[in-house]
Amino acid sequence: METPTLTRSDEPTSARPASRHAAHARELEELLAAVAALARELVAREHDPADPALRDPVALAGRLDLALGAEGLETGAVLARLKAVLEATPSTSSWRFVNQLFGGREPVATAAEMLAVVQNVSMYTFKAAGAEILVERELLRHMAELAGFAGGEGCFTPGGSLANLVALLLARNAAAPDAREAGAPGGRLAVYTSEEGHYSISKSAGIVGFGRRQVRQIAVRADGGMDPDALARALAADRAAGLVPALVNATAGTTVRGAFDPIRLLAELAHAAGAWLHVDGALGGSLVLSPAHRHRLDGLELADSFAWNPHKMMGVPLQCSVLLVARRGALGGSLDESADYLFQADDDELNPGHRSIQCGRRNDALKLWAAWLRLGDRGYEARIERQLGLARLAAAKIAADPALELAELPASINVCFEVRGRSSEAICERLDREGTLKIGHGVVAGRRTLRLVCVNPDLDEGDLDAILAEIQRAGRALPPGDNRVGAAS
């Protein structure tokens, strides 16, 4: 081992870019040009149909050179393989991608996220992440204000499922204050969500110790919102049986229909029963930005927690999810650990690791902040109006076409409909195999419908026409099929 040769000085050392740092900086510099070139190529082609040969996973695996091995490759060879993989990746900003509750992009959010990758901080402490903590704090402040949670607190979570999980955790600990220390009192507590709510409520109930069996799937009204009378009956039945209602989940934007539960009524029922009221606004939470549609979330300010995914309607890259909580201190009460190897400087308020389900945590704030600066609340309002307007326009086109059948007027951005006499599932499958369109299906009132998600505001009327034309073409090429749930398709 070498003899140490310490540099001694009473002055701070000056910058000293050593050779290994410089070599890696040069490599990154060269790669930045390649990244920009490849990104341009991908974006230029993102509206092309996909090569059907890429759709078969077995054939695709054979075609791509994916194997990891002992020896490394030159940068050029890595870039060639990267390019091949990226070309075989669906383009989620294409008009041909209406399969999920996200799609499209705000360019400045993409750019900011790319810069966050270069900086690569972890968001537990101000010491480690500096100004990024202040950016995140400003976002949480602004979002809390918009949601009617001013004075509350919040955290970023890696996706809406985990935002819901944390909400269930807080509600569990509110209903059973000893649960964090002594263990969850499984079987004694109950959770309520609508039969059309997201699967993460049931999943999280299985994780945080309620038990999935303790989740009541409450019936919905014709409009897809939870039936408050059915909720009241379920709460009463459980209380009569000696169970403790712990949480009512009100969904703001259901996964298939984009429907809204009546939050105010549910909040009143939940609170009268002593339960936590959570609003799962992963999809529809962004409507707080629209004065014209804010009423869909009427009563939100009564909620105890609110999950909101900006990576859906706000167009920032995955992941970007926020959980807002009305009572300051609740997050730390269920999540904080004393870890003096981590929290070593600054007030707790500046160290969001105290309020997170994660320890190391990537920066999901910068992209949203950049997009919000670019658009402002008014720009986001216009974006959301456009998404809702596209859904209404698509619905009008469908309603006017005798070959199509609209399931219902869209509750928000999801348009559910059928091609008369053709299986919705078979149409989705065929379009996907062809590479012409990615679209999914879901059940509305006992029938399997196509679900056209109008989340990408860059769609225009011509895109809607093209999407509907693709769907009809695929339908004409298929034999007759039945969409009644349970029927052979």
Added chain:
Amino acid sequence: METPTLTRSDEPTSARPASRHAAHARELEELLAAVAALARELVAREHDPADPALRDPVALAGRLDLALGAEGLETGAVLARLKAVLEATPSTSSWRFVNQLFGGREPVATAAEMLAVVQNVSMYTFKAAGAEILVERELLRHMAELAGFAGGEGCFTPGGSLANLVALLLARNAAAPDAREAGAPGGRLAVYTSEEGHYSISKSAGIVGFGRRQVRQIAVRADGGMDPDALARALAADRAAGLVPALVNATAGTTVRGAFDPIRLLAELAHAAGAWLHVDGALGGSLVLSPAHRHRLDGLELADSFAWNPHKMMGVPLQCSVLLVARRGALGGSLDESADYLFQADDDELNPGHRSIQCGRRNDALKLWAAWLRLGDRGYEARIERQLGLARLAAAKIAADPALELAELPASINVCFEVRGRSSEAICERLDREGTLKIGHGVVAGRRTLRLVCVNPDLDEGDLDAILAEIQRAGRALPPGDNRVGAAS
């Protein structure tokens, strides 16, 4: 509402880049140049000392223009604000950042992650993410093989804390098969980890319903590894009291000392008691890539699960964490939900949403795959040898310097030491306020030591000299201090 004017055709529509898509593509194109320019500037300056004026959160908040408001801004104004924030963000690839268990970067991983941001897929299904699913599968296959988990399964998680949480969940459900449905049997099950293990074990026990009180903090031996005799006594005492040992956590690379628990002995004790053996290799798991050091993980192939964070020693951007599980089917058994609005095509094997705690999930695989292609197993082996070698070199320098006191020979990449007669905490604080060095402290054998993390392989001997010189300079500027834990510093 406009009258629908459908385009009808029996052929798939050709590409039709409409004006809004084109405008956003142009905006992104312009931004890509700005991203590259800003990234170059940040990288060029990342070894400079930080401006001390940026260290005060109140002053910094006053200086930055963070506020979100009603009106949007031009792109140029957004970029100017972004730049100001990024310049006030710590540079985690600088030699001046040895504060955390990550630091430095593999350039090709950064580049691949930037491209993943442009593509922005969600990793639940092959339909939505295409070739990216195959990339992730190849990584899990290769990592499982290296870890001795061939034939098992795995998932990417948003950080090591959540990997540990999922492991606790699987162990809970193995010990109490009814827990997912009926609720967690709080208080009946027990969890074992060393007193120097990561806080996420206790935190997760509070979340998944064991209760934090059910976590036994087992004493460590002088080398920082868990004492197997103490574990055996704790297991026996709990069993005698009628409790069910559910999980033993063996840490591979403790947070402060980088120490390794004796996995083989712990696995034998755990399994004899009917408990799950989890290995938390968030930090040290990467040593499976080093034939010379693999023995530190001896017995890993006996484990039931293994958490491994490539965003630490493997140099890829946060987040990149993997949980490997020995028994195929365990992840789905605790996490899967039937959600027919999501899982609509392809075999379950190609839809990793069935095995994830998340629903929407960003692509954390592409960056690791690119870096692994670039380096190969051998390049990663060399990287890890270098990290360990840097720690040994730093330790030798410290041991040879009469003003410094080495706490112990480094167990892996963490070097714990003191400046004789000076408070470790005060030194960290002073260096951080000055902007010259980010370094943390931790307790070893009852004394508060500086923790120098040698995770950035771009450090060289000159950097180590400079780091130690900064520390000694800061120490000389401070009054005498005491590092005994409990003493006033």
